[in-house]
Amino acid sequence: MTALVTDSFTRADNADLGASWNQQTGGDDPFKVLSNAAAPRDASFDAAENESSVTWPNDQYAQAAVTITSTSGGGVGIGVGLRMASAARTYYRIVADHAASNNVELAKMVAGSYTQLALRTVSWTNGNLLYAEVQGSTLILKMAGSALGASVSDSSIASGRAGITYSSTGTAPSLDTWEGGDFAGASVVPPSYISSMTPAVMRAGFH
Amino acid sequence: MALSLYVLPIVGAGVKGDPRRPKYRDTIFPTLDWGMFDYGNEPWCLLGIVDIPAATDTTLVANADVFGLPANLDQAIGSVGTRNTFRSRLEAVNIPGTWIQTTTTYREIVRFIGAVCQFAQRYQGAATAGAAWFGGAVTLDTTFGSLSAAVRQALIDAAASFGFDTSGFTGASTLRVIIKSAGDQYLAAGFSLFLAGVAL
Numbered sequence: 036m037t038a039l040v041t042d043s044f045t046r047a048d049n050a051d052l053g054a055s056w057n058q059q060t061g062g063d064d065p066f067k068v069l070s071n072a073a074a075p076r077d078a079s080f081d082a083a084e085n086e087s088s089v090t091w092p093n094d095q096y097a098q099a100a101v102t103i104t105s106t107s108g109g110g111v112g113i114g115v116g117l118r119m120a121s122a123a124r125t126y127y128r129i130v131a132d133h134a135a136s137n138n139v140e141l142a143k144m145v146a147g148s149y150t151q152l153a154l155r156t157v158s159w160t161n162g163n164l165l166y167a168e169v170q171g172s173t174l175i176l177k178m179a180g181s182a183l184g185a186s187v188s189d190s191s192i193a194s195g196r197a198g199i200t201y202s203s204t205g206t207a208p209s210l211d212t213w214e215g216g217d218f219a220g221a222s223v224v225p226p227s228y229i230s231s232m233t234p235a236v237m238r239a240g241f242h
Numbered sequence: 243m244a245l246s247l248y249v250l251p252i253v254g255a256g257v258k259g260d261p262r263r264p265k266y267r268d269t270i271f272p273t274l275d276w277g278m279f280d281y282g283n284e285p286w287c288l289l290g291i292v293d294i295p296a297a298t299d300t301t302l303v304a305n306a307d308v309f310g311l312p313a314n315l316d317q318a319i320g321s322v323g324t325r326n327t328f329r330s331r332l333e334a335v336n337i338p339g340t341w342i343q344t345t346t347t348y349r350e351i352v353r354f355i356g357a358v359c360q361f362a363q364r365y366q367g368a369a370t371a372g373a374a375w376f377g378g379a380v381t382l383d384t385t386f387g388s389l390s391a392a393v394r395q396a397l398i399d400a401a402a403s404f405g406f407d408t409s410g411f412t413g414a415s416t417l418r419v420i421i422k423s424a425g426d427q428y429l430a431a432g433f434s435l436f437l438a439g440v441a442l
Binding site: 081110125135136137141142145147148149150151152153154155156171172173182183184185186187188189190191192193203 | 243252254256257258261262263272273274275276277278279280282292356360361363364366367403404433434435436437438439440
């Protein structure tokens with residue numbers, strides 16, 4: 036595994052995450068920077084953004100430290116996205132909240148049509164890393180490093196970007212320390228967003 | 243962990259608050275862990291439920307539109323009667339089933355269902371949203387040549403995206419033959435079939 040892009044969201048509050056984050060086309064709300072984390076602009080609406088600073092390989096992963104206080108389950112939660120289309124509401128969504136059952140959802144959006152692929156139950160703590168990968172047609176989910184047993188083969192979406200997602204309506208959803216990557220052995224690309232570093236410093240540190 | 247497998251309808255409009263999901267999820271197994279393969283845009287799925295209580299299983303399979311697979315997938319169908327039953331069950335949900343023999347194992351049936359679901363999903367992702375294959379006058383006996391040019395090309399594109407041989411996608415070939423071929427090629431290629439954490 037190689038991280039291609041990381042984002043700590045450690046920067047001033049802003050209605051926009053930045054130039055390389057793109058609001059998903061087709062009905063999802065955007066995210067904002069709030070208290071050095073990414074949060075849905077309005078927790079009453081679904082949100083999704085894909086990251087576009089690299090050319091994403093088809094086989095990819097994304098992870099983030101997730102936080103939410105909701106206990107709704109059944110598809111409500113904060114999390115990551117895989118194979119997110121650049122110009123359609125098409126992506127895999129992996130979200131979690133703190134419901135007593137069915138609190139982790141794997142779903143797909145295909146041209147806006149929403150299908151649940153799996154629901155799992157796991158106890159977790161705010162700040163845990165929610166991880167998802169897709170290789171070929173196999174999607175694997177992990178929470179705090181442990182596999183959720185929700186591995187599912189799905190062949191609907193063959194390519195796209197990694198990103199972040201949210202399914203409403205939750206309470207106080209946010210995510211932090213996002214990372215997206217691939218399964219090649221390439222060297223690490225410099226972080227996209229380090230507000231305190233100049234381009235010259237970044238080039239000096241990674242070559 | 244035990245995974246119980248079923249073929250049953252998909253319900254839901256595919257929108258917020260009403261996602262496409264296995265029928266009876268809300269009423270019979272609302273708190274159990276599960277995973278499914280949708281049959282693309284068709285209203286059927288292969289569902290795996292984790293550690294389903296016996297009483298819940300009984301309630302679920304009591305529905306006429308649900309059929310379950312036995313716990314021991316590696317046993318053969320065995321009898322002509324059971325063979326005919328499973329042939330009919332698959333054909334009724336527009337999955338080719340006439341290939342099943344008395345020596346066919348339940349695992350071979352499950353893997354075949356999973357494989358054709360993957361092909362149907364690729365078609366779903368590439369073609370017009372909501373464009374189901376079947377319905378109206380289109381059945382498994384419908385020939386490739388009688389389909390619209392757009393559907394024919396989308397079928398070829400979906401198969402080609404897996405690297406399948408599409409030489410059999412000709413005018414006289416039926417959807418039964420084409421879908422069977424795609425399923426067989428998916429299995430022959432060794433592509434993954436994971437459902438609810440279990441390799442089928």
